[in-house]
Amino acid sequence: MNIKITGTGSYIPDTIEKNEAFYEHTFLNTDGSIINYPNNVIIEKFQAITGIAERRYAKPHLNASDLGFFAAERAIEDAKIDPETIDYIIVAHNFGDVKYNTVQSDMLPGLAVRIKHSLRIKNPKCVAYDILFGCPGWIEGVIQAQAFIKAGMAKRCLVIGTETLSRVVDKYDRDAMIFSDGAGATIIEATEDEGGILAHETASYTYDEAYHLYFGNSNNQNLNKDTRYIKMDGRKIYEFALIHVPQAIKTCIDNSGVAIKDIKKIFIHQANEKMDEAILKRLYRLYKTEIPEHIMPMSIQTLGNSSVATVPTLLDLVRNNKLENQSLNKGDVIIFASVGAGMHINAFAYKY
Template sequence: MTSKIIGVGNYIPPETITNLFFDKHHFINKNGESLKEANDIIARKLKEITGIEERRYASEHQVTSDLGLIAAQKAIENSKIDPETLDYIIFAHNFGDVRFGTVQSDSVPSLASRVKHLLKIKNNFCVAYDVLFGCPGWIEGVIQANAFIKAGIAKRCLVIGAETLSRVVDIHDRDSMIYADGAGAAILEISGDDSGIQSHLSASYTLNEKDYLYFGKSYNNESCPDTRYIKMDGRKIYEFALVNVADAMKKCMDASGYSIDQLDKIIIHQANEKMDEAIVKRFYQLYDLPMPENIMPMVINKLGNSSVATIPSLLTMILNGELPTHEIKEGHVVLFASVGAGMNINAFVYKF
């Protein structure tokens, strides 16, 4: 017995932020020194390394739970279910609701509770809670929902991934250019055939890797020392992900019972185009195979890195026929994988 996805939805914010947005930014290194390169060169290198040309920011009146609500409403509409039949609402995020122009995170009550309230669900036994698991949070929520369904304590679950990373970035840190806002959601229920989740895997590397992504002070020494922003050690993350994510993907694939030649798509967290490509190439090298063409859909060039929202949002786009060069048909086998703060890694193999 397993669970399957019966509906998906996403919300891509309306405000398009091109790399020109950062032209007047004063970028500083972690030592408090101004970067020597001109901003247009920094932006060009960003595109070469990450593939990002644009990203989306939420409107000033929106917070993370607002984005998650819209994605959830679309998933409910797509699945044609009565929201009163939901047993769990699991909301993956990392920074709560941060209102525009502020630096304070608001996570009480939980974002899942807020979405349940706005959906006007009366069923008190629809349990609403949040997951904080870095960028792999949505996949982890799916894995938890699958466990509830397999255990017989839930029949139907809504899993949301949403984030407004634009509210927690240090404007003096060039890494801030990769981050974006967005939301995606999916509804899972018990599968009556051989479709659905075939295998899954999760891991947390904390002994030496805990602080590869962290909250730290601004690189501008004149800024408030008590204000913290999202920070990362990009080189260490790249080296960590290249080896450990590919290995985890192989373990998950092998546990699914499907062979590598039966894999139709890989939907990987949209973190960095070059990094993702290197991970997938290494994954296929573990099978002594070259990376197939068109195996890995990418939208990071236009949408940036919206953390937990990247995978469910991309899945929705594919299923809705919004990516002309990619499609998922009935019977297709898809490997989902993510890596992020923790450092956490997870994956699942799914048959549509």
């Protein structure tokens, strides 16, 4: 028995927010003072570092559970399965449903419950639950699905990553330009087909690193102090990722028994283009070998950072030949890896 991804689906919102839309924003330092650079300079520097030129925002009437439902429908259709045969629905997110122009997160009932309801699945044995694991949530959901299947508790799981980060950003913070909305979904199931998940690695660094990402006050000191927004210490996250993520990926590859030269693709969480490139360089430096061309697909330039949705969305795009110079062939060994709030890191090796 092998455990494989048999279907993928994604939902990329229609609303495109280009960097030019931020030219009229008022960007403030954390102490509330004005940043002493014109906005065009701030935005040009931002794009040079992150690679982001535009991002996607959900339409006002849609919430994270809606986006997850759309992606799930497409994954189910792609896998050609009866949704009543799904044993677990695992939904990774960070903020639940945040309705447009509100400040309150709604997670009762959980997003997995809402998505199961929208899919009109009647089977009570289909267990639906949420996972809060920062940006690595979808990967951790896949690892959990694999564990359920290996333990004989399930044969087929639906794992979703969905988020509307545009609704929890502080518009006075330059980091607001990083975040976006979207959803990705996958069917994970036991199969006799060759390939599947070969190895995985997960770690949580919480001693000094727990609050690199957190919910904090607006940079605008005049706003309500009880309203919180997603905040991060970008420098600390960058340094953490460069130290720990390459080693975690290497451990996963080594445990898979596959040589680095045989890895065909590496799907890394789309957090920051320069950071992902630096992670890749350090990984290949550990193996003392050159980086192959086109090994790391990227979507952050046009989709931004949609947290748990970035990796499954990227996989769906590549599977459907929607990224230039990127494709997958049967037998390819690929790596999935992520880093995010917690601080959590994880990875799994997979034979396509």
